[in-house]
Amino acid sequence: MSPVAAVLLIPAAAAAVLAFVPGYALGARINLGASLLTLVAACALFGVAGDVAGDYLLVDSLNIVFVVLNSFVGFTAAAFSAGYIGHELAAGRLTPVNLRFYHAMYQLMMFGMNLALVSNNIGLMWVAIELATLTTVAMVGLYRTHEALEAAWKYFILGSVGIALALFGTILVYMAAQPVLGEGAASMVWTRLMSGAARFDPAMLNVAFVFLLLGYGTKVGLAPLHAWLPDAHAEGPTPISAVLSGLLLNVALYAVLRFKMLMAANPEAVAPGPLMVALGLLSAVFAGFMLYRRRDIKRLFAYSSIEHMGIIVFAFGMGGPLANFAGLLHMTMHSLTKSAIFYAVGSVAQVKGTQRIADICGLTQSHPALGFGLAVAVLAIAGMPPFGVFMSEFLIVTSTFARAPVLALLLVLGLMVAFGALLMRLTGVLFGTPEGPSAPAEASLLPLYSHMALVLLAGLHLPEPVVAWFQAVARLLG
Amino acid sequence: MDGLAFDIAHLLAGGLVLVSFMMLYQDRLYALLNVFALQAVVLAAAVAWQARIQEAHHLYVTAAIALVFKAVIVPWALHRIMQRLGVHREVETVVSIGPTMLAGMGLVALSVVLMLQLTAAADNPLAREDLAFALSVVLLGLLMMVTRRNAVSQVVGFMSLENGLILAATGAQGMPFVVEISVAFSVLIALIVIGVFLFRIRERFDTVDVGALDEFRGDRQ
Numbered sequence: 001m002s003p004v005a006a007v008l009l010i011p012a013a014a015a016a017v018l019a020f021v022p023g024y025a026l027g028a029r030i031n032l033g034a035s036l037l038t039l040v041a042a043c044a045l046f047g048v049a050g051d052v053a054g055d056y057l058l059v060d061s062l063n064i065v066f067v068v069l070n071s072f073v074g075f076t077a078a079a080f081s082a083g084y085i086g087h088e089l090a091a092g093r094l095t096p097v098n099l100r101f102y103h104a105m106y107q108l109m110m111f112g113m114n115l116a117l118v119s120n121n122i123g124l125m126w127v128a129i130e131l132a133t134l135t136t137v138a139m140v141g142l143y144r145t146h147e148a149l150e151a152a153w154k155y156f157i158l159g160s161v162g163i164a165l166a167l168f169g170t171i172l173v174y175m176a177a178q179p180v181l182g183e184g185a186a187s188m189v190w191t192r193l194m195s196g197a198a199r200f201d202p203a204m205l206n207v208a209f210v211f212l213l214l215g216y217g218t219k220v221g222l223a224p225l226h227a228w229l230p231d232a233h234a235e236g237p238t239p240i241s242a243v244l245s246g247l248l249l250n251v252a253l254y255a256v257l258r259f260k261m262l263m264a265a266n267p268e269a270v271a272p273g274p275l276m277v278a279l280g281l282l283s284a285v286f287a288g289f290m291l292y293r294r295r296d297i298k299r300l301f302a303y304s305s306i307e308h309m310g311i312i313v314f315a316f317g318m319g320g321p322l323a324n325f326a327g328l329l330h331m332t333m334h335s336l337t338k339s340a341i342f343y344a345v346g347s348v349a350q351v352k353g354t355q356r357i358a359d360i361c362g363l364t365q366s367h368p369a370l371g372f373g374l375a376v377a378v379l380a381i382a383g384m385p386p387f388g389v390f391m392s393e394f395l396i397v398t399s400t401f402a403r404a405p406v407l408a409l410l411l412v413l414g415l416m417v418a419f420g421a422l423l424m425r426l427t428g429v430l431f432g433t434p435e436g437p438s439a440p441a442e443a444s445l446l447p448l449y450s451h452m453a454l455v456l457l458a459g460l461h462l463p464e465p466v467v468a469w470f471q472a473v474a475r476l477l478g
Numbered sequence: 479m480d481g482l483a484f485d486i487a488h489l490l491a492g493g494l495v496l497v498s499f500m501m502l503y504q505d506r507l508y509a510l511l512n513v514f515a516l517q518a519v520v521l522a523a524a525v526a527w528q529a530r531i532q533e534a535h536h537l538y539v540t541a542a543i544a545l546v547f548k549a550v551i552v553p554w555a556l557h558r559i560m561q562r563l564g565v566h567r568e569v570e571t572v573v574s575i576g577p578t579m580l581a582g583m584g585l586v587a588l589s590v591v592l593m594l595q596l597t598a599a600a601d602n603p604l605a606r607e608d609l610a611f612a613l614s615v616v617l618l619g620l621l622m623m624v625t626r627r628n629a630v631s632q633v634v635g636f637m638s639l640e641n642g643l644i645l646a647a648t649g650a651q652g653m654p655f656v657v658e659i660s661v662a663f664s665v666l667i668a669l670i671v672i673g674v675f676l677f678r679i680r681e682r683f684d685t686v687d688v689g690a691l692d693e694f695r696g697d698r699q
Contacts, residue, residue, distance in 0.1 A: 123654065157632060161620060164639050168616060168646060175605065175650045183652025203596040 003048060004057050006041035007067060007114045010034055015107035024089060024099040028082040031103045035071070035078040038110060042071035053191045058120030062473050066117045066254050069332055073246045073339050074110050076447035080343045081106070081239035083443030087350050088237070098142055102237070109135040109243070113251045120190045122170050125255060126163070133159045133219065136248060140236035151231035158228040162218025166255070169211030173262070176204035190258065197265035205262070205269045212259045213275060219252030221306045222313060223283035233302035234355065238346030241298055245305040246339035250331060253309070257316060257477060264478045276317030281407065283310025284414035291421030296355050297348070300425055301341055304381060307418050308334045314411060315396045316477065318403065324474035326395035329462075333388040333455055337381045340451035344374040347441045348429075354436075357425055362434030370441050373448045375430045380455050382419045388458030483531045487604055490524035491611035494645060495586060498618035498638060502582055503575050507560060507567050507630055511553045514634050518548035521641045528608075528648045537648055544644065548637065556630060570627040578625050582618050589613035608649030615642030 001009070014034030021027045045064050052059040085102070088094045094102075112132030119125040137159065141152030170188075177187040180199045186192055197205075218225040233241040256276070263272040287307035294300040312334065315327030347370055348363060349355050363371030380387035393415065400408035458466075497517040504510040522545035529537030560567075571578070593610035619639025623632050647653050 153629070157623065157636070160636055161623065161639075164616065164636075164643060167643050168613070171643070171646045171650055171653065172609075174653055175609070178651060185654040187652075188654060201597075203598070207592070207596050 003041045003044035004052065004059055004118055007038055007045070007071065007118065008111060010038045010041060011107045011111035011114065015104050015111060018107055019100065019104040021100065021103070022096070024085065024096050024103075027100060027103040028078075028085065031106060032075075032078045032082055034107055035075040035110070038114070039068075039071040039075045042068045042114075053120055055185065055189060056121055056124060057118050058190055059118060060476070061469065062257070062476055063117045063254070065328065065332070065469070065473060066250060067114060069250070069335055070110075070113055070117065070247050073335055074113075074243065076343075076451065077239045077242050077246070077339060078106070080242070080346065080443055080447045081237075084237070084239055084346050084350070087442045091350075093143060094237075102139060102142060105135045105139050106239075109139070109248075113247060116251050117254060121185070121188050122173060122190065122193070123188050125258075126167055126170050129166075129216070129219070129251060129255060130163050132248060132251060133163065136232070136236075136240065136244060139240045140232045142237055142240075143235065145235070147231075148235040151228075151235035155228040155232040158218060158225070162215045162225065164215070165211050165218070166215025169208045169215055169259075172204055172208035172211065173259070176200040176208060193262055194265055197262050198267060200266055200269075202266055202268035202270075205266055209259060209263050209269075209272055210275075213256060213272070213279070216252045216255045216259075217279060217313075220249055220256065220313065221283070221309050222279045223286045223306065223310065226283065226287075226306050229306060230299045230302040233305070234296050234298040238298070238342055238349065241302070242339040242342035242346070245302070245342060246335040249305065249309050250335060253312065253316075253331065256313070260316065261477060273317045273319050276313050277407065278317075280310045280312070280314030280317055281410055281414070283307065284314060284411060285310075285417070288414040288417035288421065291418055291425070294425065295357055297345055297357050297360065297429070298342070298355055300357065300422075301338065301345060301381075304418065304422070305334075305338055307414065308338070308381075310414070311393065311396060311411070314407075318396075318400055318407075319478060320399070320403075321471065321474045322399040323396065324477045325470050326392050326399060328470050328473060329388070329458075330392035330396060333392050333458060334381075336451045336455050337377055337387070337389055340448045340455070341374065341377045341381060343443070343445075343448045343451075344370060344377055347443045347445070348374065350443065351439045351441050352436060353439075357429060359436055360429045361432035361436070362428075362430075364430050366434040366438050367441055369445055371430055373445060373452065376452055377448070378422060378426055378430070380452065380459075382422045383415060386456065386459045388455045388462075391459050391462075483527075484604055487524070487527055487531065488607060490520060490527055491608050491645060491649075493520045494524060494641065495611050495614045495618070498615050498622075498642075499579070499582060501622060501634070501638060502578050502618065505569050505571075505575070507569055507628065508557065510569060510631060510634055511556055514638060515549045515553040517638060517641055518544050518552075521644060522549065524645060525648050532651060534652065540644065540648060544641075548641070552637065556633070560630060569631050571625055572627055573625045578621065582621055585617040585621060586614040589617055602651070605649050605651065609646055612642045612646035612649060615639070615645060618642075 011034060014030060018027055018030055021030060045059055045067060048059055085099055109132050112128050112135060116125050116128035116132060119128055137152050137156045140155055141148050174187050177193055177200055180196045181187040181192055221229040233244060260272045263269050284307050287303045287310060290303045291300060294303060312327050312331050315323045315330060348360060351367060352360050364375060380389050383390050383393045397408055397412060400411060497513060497520055501510060501513050504513055522541045525537055525544060526541040529535060529541060590610045593613055594606060597606045616639050619635050619642060622635030626632055626635060
């Protein structure tokens with residue numbers, strides 16, 4: 001079986017099996033095993049010589065990065081989830097039937113995301129992203145509390161609007177391509193679209209890109225369209241918050257990047273960069289200020305995700321080899337760090353029995369292993385050296401300073417505001433005097449530590465092959 | 479393309495926009511469902527006409543799906559859900575009807591101006607005007623979703639938005655069938671999810687008015 005087929009078939013098969021496995025412990029183990037196999041298959045993609053492009057599937061240096069990152073975080077989240085759900089079951093917040101549904105949905109979501117990443121057809125990609133979204137909607141509503149239902153409903157409505165706008169954009173791209181590439185499926189295949197893009201009607205492409213950016217941008221969580229994101233992160237099970245922040249946002253971003261490449265291939269179409277820069281900057285600065293008013297710890301980090309997605313979109317909007325490289329690096333670092341934070345926060349919420357920031361104090365004293373792990377992850381996401389996030393933010397800011405100093409200043413403003421907010425909100429949580437109920441942490445801390453080790457390693461010394469690979473991708477992105 | 483075929487396609491697509499407007503001023507949920515069923519019938523006719531003039535026979539399937547699924551099954555199911563839940567029968571609005579209608583006119587003008595100007599180079603006038611109408615329907619659906627507070631009327635707004643998408647997809651010559659199936663399929667999935675949600679919300683509340691859920695927002699505790 002080819003690795004491309006494997007990254008799709010393993011999660012699909014696992015989802016089918018998990019729907020019928022009654023025991024939650026067995027289900028969690030199958031979930032973990034399937035995620036590991038998917039990760040192995042994703043790594044085997046590197047062995048695929050050159051680009052593979054069929055009518056439906058595509059593997060090139062860009063999407064390999066996304067698939068490997070996706071499968072890795074998917075695997076560690078499954079490992080964290082195994083311990084997490086045991087506690088939720090014991091606490092009576094979930095039932096075994098919920099968990100069977102949860103595990104099947106988890107693998108179905110992994111299937112949807114991987115399909116979106118390797119599809120070579122804009123219609124298929126749209127369907128896959130929609131599938132991934134619907135599965136996460138179902139998981140966000142898993143607890144069936146008032147808050148969870150409202151969050152899932154809001155996510156569903158806003159997500160549907162986003163996906164509808166994206167479909168309209170997809171239809172417009174087809175209509176732009178159809179006079180050049182002919183009728184039928186040929187006009188929806190990526191590789192053919194790219195080779196014919198120079199002859200498309202530029203006006204049609206422009207309108208299409210606006211719809212695609214707004215549509216997929218809703219899923220990325222860009223500022224005016226972000227309203228679903230904090231609720232969905234705060235009310236769903238924490239492994240899902242980790243996967244949402246670390247993966248689903250990236251998948252939507254991937255779609256935006258693909259269409260940006262298409263726009264760039266047409267010399268007469270409007271440059272997509274400034275639009276992305278504006279939306280990205282707005283998100284980063286807006287979310288930075290919004291961080292101050294958060295009282296719920298998962299909501300706090302959800303706003304931090306909006307901020308970082310803004311920074312990433314900003315970097316890709318600036319374009320050029322250096323900014324693209326920095327954007328890719330920042331995306332990878334953010335996925336690793338933010339999912340690590342959610343692993344820590346999930347355990348914190350379980351040991352303290354609350355998500356309210358005011359009720360959580362002095363974690364480094366009461367739970368040193370967990371508390372210091374969270375402290376390190378927070379320092380990393382706030383952009384402190386020597387972590388990878390610092391390096392990527394530094395690259396983004398310096399490369400922007402050389403080209404547009406005013407934009408760089410605004411970005412730095414956003415970064416500083418967010419940094420201050422995180423310190424202000426979390427100092428008490430980490431270093432105050434412990435009080436209130438506390439139980440020993442049950443979920444494994446290994447996923448948290450392994451992510452942070454990778455982020456630290458990337459900050460100290462980025463391995464040569466990774467640099468070369470990212471540089472190649474950055475050139476591809478233009 | 480001969481004049482009559484063009485005129486009929488135009489009439490049906492325009493009719494879809496008109497029915498979208500009719501949905502905006504309904505103040506009873508049952509009436510709203512009836513108007514939605516009417517829109518689905520008009521959509522089915524528009525799609526079938528496109529199938530005829532494009533000689534794209536697979537589009538008849540899309541038309542049939544619109545007719546059977548959207549015009550009959552969905553309104554019927556929502557009707558039953560509302561009866562069983564004992565939902566308030568009034569449409570609760572965020573913005574009153576007058577300003578909503580004005581905003582709707584603005585959106586239609588916007589989409590017509592935008593689409594006709596930007597696609598001036600395209601050689602197929604039917605596709606262009608269909609696209610302008612389709613965008614109008616999409617935007618009116620969006621408007622309905624943001625100006626209504628009941629879960630049921632938001633769902634209807636969403637489905638009317640999808641009707642606009644199908645009109646756009648069928649107007650695009652030779653758009654692969656995969657997409658039509660996916661659109662129809664997404665409606666099905668959407669309905670299942672929505673159904674689940676409505677029932678789950680019912681487990682805890684006496685209303686499906688989403689506004690009532692706002693007070694449970696995590697940040698306002």
